[in-house]
Amino acid sequence: MQLNKNSKIFIAGHNGMVGSSILKYFKEKGYKNIYVRERKALNLLDQDQTVKYLKKTNPHFVIIAAARVGGILANKSYPAEFITDNLVIQSNVIQAAYDAGVHKLLFLGSSCIYPQLAKQPMSEDCLLSGKLEPTNEPYAIAKIAGIKMCESYNRQYGVDYRCVMPTNLYGENDNFDISSSHVIPGLITKFLQAKKKKTNVKIWGTGKPIREFLHVEDLAQAIFRILKLNKIQIKKINKNKLPILNVGSGESLTIKKLALMIKKISKFKGKVFFDKTFPDGTINKNLDSSKIKKFNWAPKIKLSLGLKNIIESRQKLF
16 A cells, blocks of 8 residues: 555654654644554553554554664663663564554664764665664664564565664754753753853763754655655665665764854853763764655755754743
8 A cells, every 4th residue: 555645654652753743744744544642551562552552553554753762871871771672662563563464664763773983974785784883782783673673574574664764863842851862952951051050061072073963854754755655666776675764964063063053043152161071972973865865855954943943942941
């Protein structure tokens, strides 16, 4: 079945930044048969619950946006939860989807699946070609297992399970808690708190790592485009290799330049310090998104504009 407005779609993780953006985009496109469940009503860590729900609803498409995510500090503090929770969630949903007869599934991964010293920009072929970045290795291994699970189900059962690897994401419905957030929401919170308290800002690491950032609304559009592709198009572009498509913005900068951009937009007047006792993570991490761009997809939201909108929205809370 091709994706159309009568398709029944289950979005796992609809309350998260990625899932909520996908849900919003599909609704704006006129898709009404979308199934979502709050965590208290459907615990994806429970295999029986997950199987029963998908067999009951019998969706045509499943999108797995549910995951335990976080920045360097969160990954360092809770490696067991990051590998275990993600392995269990994705395994439960993929197996339950297959048991329910779901032929089309989309699994959300992360650019951290690629080796620490991969050639830049990183193509899909880089997977498993070298050692992973130690700071988020447990999370990356879980995501790699999800990709391999999709590949294995495709090979053995002839289903159409696809994997999307987005670059570093940011957006309105992000986690802005400094202790567990990714770099952009964490920096925004730090600058706005320091502005209110009239203190200085300390940033983890040297500020030298280079990162690529994509607004989550652009990712939602890419996911819609990928689900619209037929199986022949996917096989042709991937040459029967792993069913992976990178989704990046092509817009990269150092963490230091990012911090200075946020400082300027937030109108922070204090000083900024870099704490070199904290790890940097991978020094350079940019994606080769040439495959998805062959299907006339391109990001629309520039980083400066995306940051401006989020900072203006968050300032109301301080």
